[in-house]
Amino acid sequence: MRTFVLASASPRRSAILSQLKIPFRVEPSDFDETADGLEAEDRPQKFAEGKALDVSRKFPQEYVLGFDTLVCLDGKALGKPKDSQEAVAMLRFLNGKRHKVISGVAIAFGGKIVSSAREVTDVVFRHLTDKFIEEYVASGEPMDKAGAYAIQGQGASLVKSVHGCFYNVVGLPVAKTLDLIAQLGDDNV
Numbered sequence: 001m002r003t004f005v006l007a008s009a010s011p012r013r014s015a016i017l018s019q020l021k022i023p024f025r026v027e028p029s030d031f032d033e034t035a036d037g038l039e040a041e042d043r044p045q046k047f048a049e050g051k052a053l054d055v056s057r058k059f060p061q062e063y064v065l066g067f068d069t070l071v072c073l074d075g076k077a078l079g080k081p082k083d084s085q086e087a088v089a090m091l092r093f094l095n096g097k098r099h100k101v102i103s104g105v106a107i108a109f110g111g112k113i114v115s116s117a118r119e120v121t122d123v124v125f126r127h128l129t130d131k132f133i134e135e136y137v138a139s140g141e142p143m144d145k146a147g148a149y150a151i152q153g154q155g156a157s158l159v160k161s162v163h164g165c166f167y168n169v170v171g172l173p174v175a176k177t178l179d180l181i182a183q184l185g186d187d188n189v
């Protein structure tokens, strides 16, 4: 079975790939996540490609998987908050509303993109009080998460419903990723 290189420092992505029994090792990318005029909805796929390409150039003989996740509402892209003030602002913006979580996945080989895709999951937030939001941000959990929440953690208490792939919200669109791996025509899936 082929071993992949995971171009990600995210422990969640490692945990999900392990759960799927896909052999891999981790080589985080140095890709510069600068948006430069990209539409919010196009960013995760482009960034996933950028991360996979960056690592593929260093390991051209191996298949590299890259991912990126963004929260989108009203055309605005919410990445990881830079501080707790921004985390509070993001959660107030999302409060009581339905938003999109978009993850991109890309596979690179030999310094070139082999395939890429994106997956969209809709998440509906409950109505939260300011006190609830401030206490949640003080827990520290939101700080390395797009949109300032972790649905897989205490952040589950912010969520009313999820429409689509749950793992896509956590950063790895499972079915899309397995489809791309299957297209490689090997025996991983």
Ligand SMILES: Cc1cn([C@H]2C[C@H](O)[C@@H](COP(=O)(O)OP(=O)(O)OP(=O)(O)O)O2)c(=O)[nH]c1=O
Pocket: 007, 008, 009, 010, 012, 028, 029, 051, 067, 068, 069, 070, 071, 080, 101, 144, 145, 146, 147, 149, 150, 151, 152, 155, 169, 170, 171
């Ligand atoms: C919305 C949401 C996001 N997230 C995470 C998934 C991603 O790891 C992170 C978004 O940041 P990303 O820039 O997609 O990824 P990363 O910086 O964690 O890792 P790398 O670039 O090395 O691959 O937010 C959750 O864990 N739970 C959630 O509910």
